[in-house]
Amino acid sequence: MSEIRSQDIEIRTSGNARSAVKRVAIVEAATTLFLRDGYLATSMDEIAGLAVVSKQTVYSQFGDKENLFRDVVTAVVDEAATPVFAEVSILPDGGNLESDLRDLASRLLARVIQPRLLQLRRLVISEAGRFPELGRLFYERGPGRTIGALADAFERLAASGVLRIDDPQLAAEHFNWLVMSIPINRVMLCGEDALPRGADLNRYAQAGVGAFLAAYASR
Amino acid sequence: MSEIRSQDIEIRTSGNARSAVKRVAIVEAATTLFLRDGYLATSMDEIAGLAVVSKQTVYSQFGDKENLFRDVVTAVVDEAATPVFAEVSILPDGGNLESDLRDLASRLLARVIQPRLLQLRRLVISEAGRFPELGRLFYERGPGRTIGALADAFERLAASGVLRIDDPQLAAEHFNWLVMSIPINRVMLCGEDALPRGADLNRYAQAGVGAFLAAYASR
Numbered sequence: 001m002s003e004i005r006s007q008d009i010e011i012r013t014s015g016n017a018r019s020a021v022k023r024v025a026i027v028e029a030a031t032t033l034f035l036r037d038g039y040l041a042t043s044m045d046e047i048a049g050l051a052v053v054s055k056q057t058v059y060s061q062f063g064d065k066e067n068l069f070r071d072v073v074t075a076v077v078d079e080a081a082t083p084v085f086a087e088v089s090i091l092p093d094g095g096n097l098e099s100d101l102r103d104l105a106s107r108l109l110a111r112v113i114q115p116r117l118l119q120l121r122r123l124v125i126s127e128a129g130r131f132p133e134l135g136r137l138f139y140e141r142g143p144g145r146t147i148g149a150l151a152d153a154f155e156r157l158a159a160s161g162v163l164r165i166d167d168p169q170l171a172a173e174h175f176n177w178l179v180m181s182i183p184i185n186r187v188m189l190c191g192e193d194a195l196p197r198g199a200d201l202n203r204y205a206q207a208g209v210g211a212f213l214a215a216y217a218s219r
Numbered sequence: 220m221s222e223i224r225s226q227d228i229e230i231r232t233s234g235n236a237r238s239a240v241k242r243v244a245i246v247e248a249a250t251t252l253f254l255r256d257g258y259l260a261t262s263m264d265e266i267a268g269l270a271v272v273s274k275q276t277v278y279s280q281f282g283d284k285e286n287l288f289r290d291v292v293t294a295v296v297d298e299a300a301t302p303v304f305a306e307v308s309i310l311p312d313g314g315n316l317e318s319d320l321r322d323l324a325s326r327l328l329a330r331v332i333q334p335r336l337l338q339l340r341r342l343v344i345s346e347a348g349r350f351p352e353l354g355r356l357f358y359e360r361g362p363g364r365t366i367g368a369l370a371d372a373f374e375r376l377a378a379s380g381v382l383r384i385d386d387p388q389l390a391a392e393h394f395n396w397l398v399m400s401i402p403i404n405r406v407m408l409c410g411e412d413a414l415p416r417g418a419d420l421n422r423y424a425q426a427g428v429g430a431f432l433a434a435y436a437s438r
Contacts, residue, residue, distance in 0.1 A: 126345025
C-alpha cells in the first residue's frame with residue numbers, strides 16, 4: 001500500500017513539474033509573440049507552436065488569451081520590479097543620503113529601461129482601452145510598488161530628519177518621475193532608438209536626484 | 220478678356236475653398252476613426268465615407284494613409300499646443316513668480332488632459348514601432364515645443380535672478396514632468412477612467428510647482 005502511494009506521489013509530482021515547465025514555456029512564447037506582433041495579431045495557435053505544446057494545453061493551463069496576457073504582464077513586470085523593490089527597501093537610514101539616492105536612481109533607471117519592459121509598457125498602453133485592468137496590474141506591480149517602497153523609505157528618512165516631507169507618497173512619485181520621465185517619455189513617443197544611452201541616460205537620473213534633494217532635503 | 224480672367228479666378232478660388240473644406244472634413248473623419256478604431260483597423264474607404272467625399276479625393280489630397288495620419292497628429296497636437304505655447308511665452312518676468320507658475324501649471328495640465336490628445340498620445344505610442352517619425356512629430360510639436368518655451372522663460376527668469384538654474388532645458392523638462400507625469404502616466408497605463416478629476420488633478424499640478432520652486436527658486 002505504502003509503496004503504491006509513494007509511486008502515486010512520484011507520478012503526480014513529475015506531472016506537476018512537467019506542467020510547470022510547460023506553463024513557463026507558454027508564458028515565454030506568449031511574451032515573445034505579444035511583444036513582437038501585438039496582442040490581437042497573436043493567436044493561441046502560434047503561442048502553442050512556439051512553446052511546442054498543444055493548443056489544448058494552452059487553454060487548459062490559462063483558460064483564454066486575456067488570462068495569458070495577465071500572466072505575461074505579471075512575469076515581465078515582476079522580473080524588473082522585484083529587484084527594484086528590494087533595492088529601495090534596503091535604502092539605509094543613515095550614511096550619505098545623496099550618494100545612496102544617486103546609486104539607487106541609476107539602478108532603478110537601468111532596470112526600467114530594459115527593452116522587454118519598455119515594449120510591454122507600450123503594449124499595455126496601446127491595449128488600455130480594451131484591457132484597463134491589465135494596465136492597472138502593470139501599474140500596481142511596477143511603478144506603484146516602487147513608489148510605495150520609496151514612500152516608506154522617505155517617511156523613515158523624514159522621521160530621522162534628513163528629508164523634509166509632508167506627503168511621502170507624493171514625494172515618492174516626484175522622485176520616481178524626476179528620475180524616469182524624460183527617457184521613458186522619449187522612448188514611448190519616439191521609439192526605442194530615441195533612448196538616451198550610457199552617460200546621457202545617467203545624467204537624467206542624476207539631475208532628477210539633484211532636483212529632488214534641492215526640493216526635499218532638510219537644510 | 221479681363222472679365223474672363225476674373226471669372227477664372229473666382230472659379231479657382233471657390234475650387235480652392237471647396238478643396239480646403241474637404242481637407243478639413245477628411246482630417247476630422249480620420250481623427251475620429253483612428254482614435255476610435257486604431258490606425259490599422261481604419262480604411263481609407265471608411266474615412267472617405269465619414270467625410271462624405273470620394274476615396275479618390277482622399278488619395279489626391281493626402282497621397283496615402285500614413286500622410287493622413289501625419290496631418291491628424293499635426294492638427295490634434297497643434298490645437299492643444301499652440302495656446303500652451305502662447306501661455307508659456309507670455310509668462311511675465313516680474314510680478315509674483317509663484318502664483319504665475321501655479322496658474323500656468325493648472326492651464327497646461329487642463330489642456331494636456333483633453334480626451335482627444337490623450338487618445339492620440341496612446342495611438343502614437345502604440346504605433347511608435349511602425350511610425351517612429353509620427354511619435355517624433357507628436358513630441359516636437361507638443362511637449363518638445365512647450366519645454367522649449369519653458370526653457371526660454373526660465374532662462375530669462377534666471378537672468379533676472381528669481382530662479383537659480385544652470386541648465387534651462389533640463390529645468391523646463393523637470394517643470395513639465397513634475398506637473399504632468401502623475402496624471403498622464405496613470406491615464407496611459409490604467410485608461411481614461413483613471414484620470415484624476417478637478418481638485419485632485421490640480422493638486423498634482425500645484426505639488427509639482429511646489430517641488431519645482433523648492434528646487435529652483437533663488438533663496
